[in-house]
Amino acid sequence: MTQTNVAILIFNGVQLLDFIGPFEVFSITSEINEDQPFNVFLVAETLNSVQCHYGLSFNPDCTLLDSPPPDIIIIPGGIGTREALNQLQILAWIQSKGYHAELILSVCTGALLLAKVGLLDGLVATTHHQALDQLQAMAPQTTVVDNQRFVDNGKIITAAGISAGIDMSLYVVAKLLGDSKALKTAQYMEYDWKPKAKVTPIPKISNSLGF
Amino acid sequence: MTQTNVAILIFNGVQLLDFIGPFEVFSITSEINEDQPFNVFLVAETLNSVQCHYGLSFNPDCTLLDSPPPDIIIIPGGIGTREALNQLQILAWIQSKGYHAELILSVCTGALLLAKVGLLDGLVATTHHQALDQLQAMAPQTTVVDNQRFVDNGKIITAAGISAGIDMSLYVVAKLLGDSKALKTAQYMEYDWKPKAKVTPIPKISNSLGF
Numbered sequence: 001m002t003q004t005n006v007a008i009l010i011f012n013g014v015q016l017l018d019f020i021g022p023f024e025v026f027s028i029t030s031e032i033n034e035d036q037p038f039n040v041f042l043v044a045e046t047l048n049s050v051q052c053h054y055g056l057s058f059n060p061d062c063t064l065l066d067s068p069p070p071d072i073i074i075i076p077g078g079i080g081t082r083e084a085l086n087q088l089q090i091l092a093w094i095q096s097k098g099y100h101a102e103l104i105l106s107v108c109t110g111a112l113l114l115a116k117v118g119l120l121d122g123l124v125a126t127t128h129h130q131a132l133d134q135l136q137a138m139a140p141q142t143t144v145v146d147n148q149r150f151v152d153n154g155k156i157i158t159a160a161g162i163s164a165g166i167d168m169s170l171y172v173v174a175k176l177l178g179d180s181k182a183l184k185t186a187q188y189m190e191y192d193w194k195p196k197a198k199v200t201p202i203p204k205i206s207n208s209l210g211f
Numbered sequence: 212m213t214q215t216n217v218a219i220l221i222f223n224g225v226q227l228l229d230f231i232g233p234f235e236v237f238s239i240t241s242e243i244n245e246d247q248p249f250n251v252f253l254v255a256e257t258l259n260s261v262q263c264h265y266g267l268s269f270n271p272d273c274t275l276l277d278s279p280p281p282d283i284i285i286i287p288g289g290i291g292t293r294e295a296l297n298q299l300q301i302l303a304w305i306q307s308k309g310y311h312a313e314l315i316l317s318v319c320t321g322a323l324l325l326a327k328v329g330l331l332d333g334l335v336a337t338t339h340h341q342a343l344d345q346l347q348a349m350a351p352q353t354t355v356v357d358n359q360r361f362v363d364n365g366k367i368i369t370a371a372g373i374s375a376g377i378d379m380s381l382y383v384v385a386k387l388l389g390d391s392k393a394l395k396t397a398q399y400m401e402y403d404w405k406p407k408a409k410v411t412p413i414p415k416i417s418n419s420l421g422f
Contacts, residue, residue, distance in 0.1 A: 017400065020231040024373070027265035042267065049270060054238035056253065058269035059260060129401065149401075161401035162235070166374075189228065190340065190360075190372035192403070 003030075003039040004176070007070030007097070009110075010044050010060060011090065013080020016052045017162050018107040022074050025169035029177070029185045037177060043067045045089055053079050064093040071102045072172070076165070077109030077128060084113060091117050103172065104156045107165035111158045115139035123153040128161035166191060214241075214250040215387070218281030218308070220321075221255050221271060222301065224291020227263045228373050229318040233285050236380035240388070240396045248388060254278040256300055264290050275304040282313045283383070287376070288320030288339060295324060302328050314383065315367045318376035322369045326350035334364040339372035377402060 006026045008019050023040055030038040044050050044060035051057045062068070075094065084090050095117045098104050106114050111127040114120050115135055120142040127135045129146060136144040145151060150159040150168035152175075159168035170193050174182035179195070186193035217237045219230050234251055241249040255261050255271035262268045273279070286305065295301050306328045309315045317325050322338040325331050326346055331353040338346045340357060347355040356362060361370040361379035363386075370379035381404050385393035390406070397404035 015235075016231050017235045020227055023265070023267065024226075024228045031265070040265065054234070054242070054251065055272070056234065056269060058267060061266070161399070163377075163400050163402040187340075188372070189374050191374040192405075194403075 004037055004071045004102075005068050006038050006040040006072045006074065007043050007067055008040065008074045008076065009090070009094070010042050010050045010058075010076070011080045011084045011087070012051050013053050013078050013083065014050065014076050015078030015108055015162060016054070016056060018076030018078060018110065018165055019074060021163060021166035022076075022105070022107065022169040024189065025166060025173060025185060026072075028188055029173050029181060032184060032188055033177075033181060038072075039068070041068070043070075043093075045087065064089055067097075069100065070097050073098055073101045073104045074165075075104070075106045075110035075113050077107055077112070077131075077161075081109045081112050085116050094119070102155070105159070105165075105168060105172065106157075107159045107168065108161045109135075111135055112138060114156065114158065115142065119156060120158070123156060124151050125153075125156075125158040126151050126160050127158065130161075167193065171195065215248055215282045215313075216279050217249050217251040217283045217285065218254050218278055219251065219285045219287065220301070220305070221253050221261045221269075221287070222291045222295045222298070223262050224264050224289050224294065225261065225287050226289030226319055226373060227265070227267060229287035229289060229321065229376055230285060232374060232377035233287075233316070233318065233380040235400065236377060236384060236396060237283075239399055240384050240392060243395060243399055244388075244392060249283075250279070252279070254281075254304075256298065275300055278308075280311065281308050284309055284312045284315045285376075286315070286317045286321035286324050288318055288323070288342075288372075292320045292323050296327050305330070313366070316370070316376075316379060316383065317368075318370045318379065319372050320346075322346055323349060325367065325369065326353065330367060331369070334367060335362050336364075336367075336369040337362050337371050338369065341372075378404065382406065 026038040026040045030036045041061040049057040108128045115138040120139045124143045149164045170182045237249040237251045241247045252272040260268040319339045320342045326349040331350045335354045360375040
């Protein structure tokens with residue numbers, strides 16, 4: 001039995017729900033199906049505890065240098081992306097592992113990291129509603145949209161803010177394993193999943209949080 | 212400025228999204244409002260890393276013996292509740308801290324722990340759809356319902372499975388701080404919050420996972 005390796009990149013200042021949502025979707029799908037399709041793990045620069053923006057700390061499974069080869073890469077967002085945008089090891093990992101991966105998924109401001117390494121050029125993409133302008137500025141060759149919970153470009157899928165990562169992950173489960181398995185996962189999570197939901201446009205407010 | 216202490220009980224085998232959803236709701240509400248109304252922290256039996264059912268490990272902020280006095284207590288669920296139901300220190304903490312707390316919230320099978328210490332007697336309560344019968348058996352004096360995302364009994368509020376903890380937490384934010392602040396948090400999270408949402412009844416499936 002071959003499992004699909006789902007690598008979630010984490011860094012200090014990551015927004016928790018950005019990656020815990022997808023973590024739960026892929027982990028639960030693996031648990032409630034006999035063939036356990038996914039092997040989900042957290043990748044960080046070192047094995048030190050990683051601290052989210054609100055203080056909760058958690059522990060990576062492996063480092064950028066020794067992670068199993070990812071089939072699916074998930075890049076969450078959060079205020080910590082601002083520092084991650086300047087961490088060459090992280091950017092190089094996204095580029096090199098992304099090249100071989102089957103799918104690259106971003107949640108929230110994780111899209112900024114994909115933009116930084118040029119992965120969004122020529123594509124349609126989205127991000128957290130407070131970071132749309134920043135993404136557009138970083139990726140002038142990208143069509144940035146504000147009315148989708150996620151945008152599928154084939155290999156690269158970007159989700160809107162925070163909770164939208166849950167919807168995108170259920171969509172990916174459906175894409176890989178079929179609608180009924182994704183629905184079964186959503187039901188197990190008691191998540192009110194609308195496969196074709198769009199984002200309700202949210203009025204822009206000042207980006208004082210640097211989100 | 213006095214902050215409301217939000218204590219989240221954690222234990223090995225906890226279901227991640229059960230408590231990360233509420234953690235995000237209360238933490239984000241605190242961040243995006245100037246008076247930072249909530250102080251959110253994780254309480255465990257010891258300061259050792261706690262491992263969720265799918266392997267991800269994270270670190271408590273304090274122990275049962277030295278936690279700040281909680282105004283709000285959140286009890287998540289997950290397969291680990293089965294062991295927690297036999298941990299006298301945990302049960303004693305829920306009883307003693309719960310006595311003084313303003314609100315006691317359970318998510319998913321966290322309701323089993325409240326039932327075990329008699330806190331649900333005479334109330335209406337809910338839990339994960341696979342654990343409704345177990346809750347009813349443990350709490351014969353409780354009216355267990357399967358069609359609500361959460362049930363508010365005043366001091367004690369129980370939520371349905373996993374993602375329902377997000378809805379309950381937004382409801383509590385609205386209850387304490389007003390609808391507009393809860394809506395602002397939901398918008399920040401890009402969560403499709405329906406304040407009066409009910410659970411869509413889900414067909415019961417076998418409880419082979421012991422969930």
